[in-house]
Amino acid sequence: MARPLLHRLSISGLSLVTALLLVWPTLVQTATPSEAAQDQPSASDFPPFWVMTFRPTTAWSGAGADAEALGQIQQWRYLQVDQPQEGGRLPTLDPRTNTRAYIEADAVGPVGPPPDDYFAAAPTDESVVGLPGRIIGTTELFERPENQRYFALDEVRTNTPVMVQAAVDGPNDSRWYRVGDDQYVPANNLRLPTPPGRTFPGRWIDANLTEPVMVTAYEGETPVYSALAVKGLGAFQTPQGTYRIQRRVQNETMDSSTIGIPRTSPQGYYLKDVLYTQYFTGDGAALHYNYWRSNWGYAGSHGCLGMDLTDSRFFWDFAGVGTVVYIHS
Secondary structure, eight states, X not given: XXXXXXXXXXXXXXXXXXXXXXXXXXXXXXXXXXXXXXXXXXXXXXXXXXXXXXXXXXXXXOXXXXXXXXXXXOTTOEEEEOSOOBTTEEEEEETTTTEEEEEEGGGEEEEOOOOGGGGOOOOOOSEEEEEEEEEOSSEEEESSSSOOGGGEEEEEXXXXXXXXXXXXXXXXXXXXXXXXXXXXXXXXXXXOOOOOSOOOSSEEXXXXXXXXXXXXXXXXXXXXXXXXXXXXXXXXXXXXXXXXXXXXXXXXXXXXXXXXXXXXXXXXXXXXXXXEEEEOSTTSOEEEEOTTOOOTTSEEESSOEEEOHHHHHHHHHHOOTTOEEEEEO
């Protein structure tokens, strides 16, 4: 009797196992996920939010130590975080360039969505300029002709050279100049050479004493280089008129006693290693390197036109004995 009963139990157990194998896939699919799985959101479920960089930061290719630096992200840029943070970095999307990068989480703060003008296209040029100019004062280059911090690029200082490509109208009737691709400066922070009253054939130099003082190298009627300069102060005004370079001294000592001013007097001086001096009058007025001053564009000399090292070197290489120097206001 025991053997048939055991046989029946074995068959019943086998039938139960077979039934479980048939229904198990369905049970697995309909089972409730564990709490741990519920607590781990997927990237598709992540709620995106906006951040802004409050300092310049590096864009990385990933979150790991082996990630490559992709470049620099400027301060005050809107970025969208649309995936969970990985380590100390946030995966972000730049809405204007549609590029992705990882950035340090401590370089940004949460903000609302960017304003509409953040996505505005660059305006069309109003007029072509094509002149060498100089920055006046300290300002910033902007990606768009609008003085908003989220358009700001690098800071530029007085006497920074720029090639002005075009004039552009900005908001509220403001005037801007385009100095590169997506690079603009306000018109009141830029000095351009103004057309002189006359021109000369070949190479010549125009010095406009109207502040900020600008010295411009010309090839015939075409300006090729401009720089801010220091002009004469008080009783020592820079002479106006048409002159020619009479002599040149690459490195010399300037001594006020040679022109009748004692070194020890309030107006006296004794200056060594004055480079690239080009005299255009017999009483000592010259173009030269001025290392003891930096108020470029304004009065401060004994009648000379003083420039920084780079600019004085350019005019040294550009000119020669006999080159015209036309000075006016």
